[in-house]
Amino acid sequence: MLPSHTHSPHLLTLTLTPCRTPIYICAFTGCNRLFPNRDRLMFHRxxxxxxxxTSAIVTWNE
Known part of the structure; x- marks a missing residue:
């Protein structure tokens, strides 16, 4: 059973399309980790x- 606060009529949801969902993928061989922005991906690298x-990055946000 879900906690009672999840049944609140005041909950907001947001559905994003791929164009509005920032995803940056480290496409180095064997990695493929996902990141919310280029800065986080570069920190990981x-x-x-x-x-x-700065090569081998998969994204549709740029």
């Missing part, structure tokens, strides 16, 4: 891949 390469 620097930390986890020791790279600042």
């Amino acid at each position: 620097k930390r986890d891949h020791e790279s600042e390469d």
